[in-house]
Each structure stands twice: as structure tokens, then as C-alpha cells.
Amino acid sequence: MIKRENLKPVYIINGFLDAGKTDFFRYTMAQPYFRTKGKTLLIVCEEGENEYEDKLLESTNTVIEFIEDEEDFNPDALAALDEKHNPERVLVEYNGMWNFKNMRLPAMWRLEQQLTAIDASSFELYFSNMKSLLAEQIRNSDLILFNRCDGIEDLASYKRNVKAINQKADIIFEDQNGEVDVTLDEDLPFDLNQDPIELNNYGYGMFYLDALDHVERYEGKNVRFTGMVLKPQEFPENRFVPGMMAMTCCAQDMQFLGFACDYEGSKELKEKDWVTVTARVVKQFVPEYKGEGPVLEAISVEKAKEPENKVIDFSNPQQ
Numbered sequence: 641m642i643k644r645e646n647l648k649p650v651y652i653i654n655g656f657l658d659a660g661k662t663d664f665f666r667y668t669m670a671q672p673y674f675r676t677k678g679k680t681l682l683i684v685c686e687e688g689e690n691e692y693e694d695k696l697l698e699s700t701n702t703v704i705e706f707i708e709d710e711e712d713f714n715p716d717a718l719a720a721l722d723e724k725h726n727p728e729r730v731l732v733e734y735n736g737m738w739n740f741k742n743m744r745l746p747a748m749w750r751l752e753q754q755l756t757a758i759d760a761s762s763f764e765l766y767f768s769n770m771k772s773l774l775a776e777q778i779r780n781s782d783l784i785l786f787n788r789c790d791g792i793e794d795l796a797s798y799k800r801n802v803k804a805i806n807q808k809a810d811i812i813f814e815d816q817n818g819e820v821d822v823t824l825d826e827d828l829p830f831d832l833n834q835d836p837i838e839l840n841n842y843g844y845g846m847f848y849l850d851a852l853d854h855v856e857r858y859e860g861k862n863v864r865f866t867g868m869v870l871k872p873q874e875f876p877e878n879r880f881v882p883g884m885m886a887m888t889c890c891a892q893d894m895q896f897l898g899f900a901c902d903y904e905g906s907k908e909l910k911e912k913d914w915v916t917v918t919a920r921v922v923k924q925f926v927p928e929y930k931g932e933g934p935v936l937e938a939i940s941v942e943k944a945k946e947p948e949n950k951v952i953d954f955s956n957p958q959q
Contacts, residue, residue, distance in 0.1 A: 648722070649729050649752035650745060654777045656736035656766060659757040660787045662690040665731055669700050678728025681721060683707060685735035703727070710738045719746040740776040756781040760789040760813070763798055775805050783810045790815040795822045803849045804886060836862035836918055845886055845952035848897045851921070851934045858921040858934065866944045869913040870898055871906070880906040882917045882936070886952040894951065900926055903938035916944040 653661045665682070668674055680702040682692065692704060703725050707713050722730075730749060734740065745751060756777045758766075763786070766774050778784060784802055789795060795813050799822055802811055813820040828850065830843045837858075839847050844865045851858050867882035875881070883898020901919060909915065919936035926933055 647750035648727065648748055650732060650749045651729070651753045651755070652732040652734055652743075652751065653755045653757060654734040654736055654740055654781075655757035656759070656762070656770075656774075657686060658688045659736065659759045660785070661733050661757045662688055662692065663787075664755070664757055664785065665733060666690070666692060666696060669696055669702065669731075675700060676728070679703060679725060680729050680731060681705065681725050681727035682731045682733070683718075683721070684733045685713060685738070686733070702731075710735065710742070713738070713743070715744050715746040718749070722746060722748060736777065737773070739773060740779075753783075754781045755783045755785065756809075758784065758786050760786045760792050760795070760798065767801060778802055778805045778809070781806060781809050783812065786811070786813045788815070789813045789820050795820065800846065800849060803852070804845070807849065807852055832857065832861070836864040839863055839865035841884070841947065841949045841952055844884060845897060848883070848899070851899070855921070855923045855934045859923050860920065862918060862920050862939065863936075864916065864918045866914060866916045866947055867898065868950075869909045869911060869915055870896060871909065871911050875900070877907050878902060878904055880909055882915060882941075884952050885950065897952065899934045899936050901936035901938055901941075903941050905941065909941070914944045914946050916940075916942045 653664055655661050662684075669680075678701070680700060682697075682702050682704045683706075684692075684704060685707050687706070692702075696702075697704060705721055705725075707717070734743070784806070786795070786798060792798075799811055799813075802809070811822075813822050829846055830837055830839060837847070844867065847858070847863065847865075865882075867884050870881040870883060872881065879900055879902050881896075881898040882901050883896055885894050886897050887894050901917065903909075917936065918939045918941075920939060922935050922937055923932055924935040925931065926935060
């Protein structure tokens with residue numbers, strides 16, 4: 641078996657046609673840090689309006705190959721390209737109409753980084769009509785780049801929709817003048833000055849997503865919500881996770897949203913119990929998070945009835 645450090649790194653950018661994939665790679669290839677030793681193999685799976693100039697390819701020791709059909713993007717065909725060019729690294733401009741879930745690489749390659757480019761002006765159209773394909777593009781991306789954000793006022797909702805699918809990705813918004821700062825303070829469906837902050841179904845989902853990025857907004861504040869009990873085996877006896885299931889794409893694609901909660905009576909709780917939690921939000925290092933993050937310090941935990949809406953649907957703020 642080849643050691644991971646000896647595998648050839650692959651950098652994939654996906655997104656729908658004319659989302660800015662070629663522009664991103666062209667910019668990256670032109671940077672001094674990209675000009676390392678060895679050959680780069682660039683695989684283009686769909687041709688948009690922009691192209692790679694011969695001068696850029698030559699100056700960066702990059703060879704380009706085109707794959708037009710999804711069935712031709714397979715480990716055997718890619719291994720043949722590896723043998724033909726023997727590259728040090730591989731760039732892939734993936735076709736946005738191909739389901740990324742089906743993407744497979746040859747044994748000598750490793751996926752080093754995945755990026756997704758999104759044309760903000762067409763995001764709502766794709767999110768409404770092609771959500772499953774878009775979700776597969778976003779789900780495991782390390783970086784999600786929204787470009788062409790000029791004139792779009794509700795970028796905060798775009799960020800929420802993406803974070804609901806991929807909570808760990810870095811998200812960047814850009815207009816013609818550069819990066820755009822997107823804040824959610826005025827757009828949150830609850831009052832940050834309330835004590836405790838009362839969170840309904842949708843409000844809890846928004847609190848969870850926002851606290852991941854902006855725990856400082858909530859540090860020292862009290863929150864109250866109703867959630868289901870989860871008791872991971874690796875957690876100590878006095879810690880559990882209250883939260884809710886969220887539908888990110890479809891009914892078959894759900895995940896549990898919850899923060900660790902310190903509570904002396906947690907050993908009395910049963911898995912999948914419903915409880916109303918009043919807790920103080922703090923920022924702590926949690927081994928299970930593998931870093932710092934929001935932690936709840938329980939003030940009270942009371943048994944509750946199972947709610948009518950047990951699943952957060954981010955498309956329905958009225959929950």
C-alpha cells in the first residue's frame with residue numbers, strides 16, 4: 641500500500657457551468673506560490689466561456705486534458721493519464737452536472753482539497769431546482785466561493801443554506817471590488833438581548849449555525865430551547881448533547897445539530913428523551929470537537945413533550 645504522503649495531491653474545483661471555476665484556477669496558477677517543481681496535470685471536464693492561455697500553461701509546466709463524458713472520468717482512465725504525463729500534482733475542473741458522489745480517483749492519487757465556485761446571481765435558481773446536485777458539490781468542500789455578488793442584498797440567507805449542508809467549510813463572498821463581509825446580526829430570527837434567548841425550531845437551527853462561526857455573540861448569554869437527548873459513548877457522565885435533526889437537502893439526507901452540554905443530572909437522561917434546556921453558552925476546548933467551540937452549561941433541564949415539528953427545515957422560517 642502506498643503511504644499517503646507519497647500519493648499525488650489532487651485539487652478539485654466544482655460548480656455549475658460559468659460559475660467561475662476556470663477564473664479561479666487561472667488566478668491560482670499565475671501566483672508565485674504555484675510555481676513549484678514538477679509537472680501539473682490539469683483535467684477539464686467542461687468548457688465554459690473562458691479558456692486557459694497557452695502562455696500560462698507553458699510558464700507553469702502544466703499539461704491539459706479534456707474529459708467530456710462522465711463515464712470516462714474513472715480510475716482506469718485517470719491512471720492512464722497519470723502514466724502518460726507523470727505529474728507532481730493534479731488539478732480537476734469538474735463538471736457541475738456530474739454527481740460528485742460518484743467521483744472516484746486512482747489509487748496513486750489523493751484528494752488534497754475540494755473547492756466549490758458558485759455564481760451568486762444564479763444560486764437561488766440552482767438551490768430551488770437542482771438542490772441535490774448542488775448539495776453534493778458543497779457537502780465536503782473545504783472552501784466555497786460565491787462570486788458575482790454585486791447587487792445581492794440577502795447574502796446572509798445564502799450563507800445559512802450552505803452552512804446547513806456543510807458546517808465546516810470556509811465561505812467567501814466576492815463582488816467586483818473584492819471580498820464582501822456577510823454578517824447575520826440583523827437577520828437572526830430571535831432577540832440577542834433577550835434573557836434567556838428563546839429559540840423555536842427554526843431559531844435553534846439558526847442559533848446552531850451562527851454560533852459555529854460567531855460564538856463570541858453568545859458567550860455568556862443564556863438560551864432556552866427544546867431538543868432531543870443524544871448521549872455519545874465518548875462523552876463523560878456529566879455531559880450530553882441536546883439538539884434536533886435538520887433536513888439539509890431531502891428527507892433521506894438529515895443530520896443532528898447539537899452542542900455539548902454539561903449537566904450533573906445527565907446520567908438520569910435517556911437517549912432520545914425530549915427536554916427543555918436553559919443553559920449558558922461558553923467557549924471551551926472540547927476533545928470531541930478537536931478544538932474550541934460552543935459549550936452549554938445547563939441551568940435547568942426539564943422533561944418535555946415531543947414537539948409537532950421534530951425536524952428543522954431551513955426553508956421554513958415559520959417553524
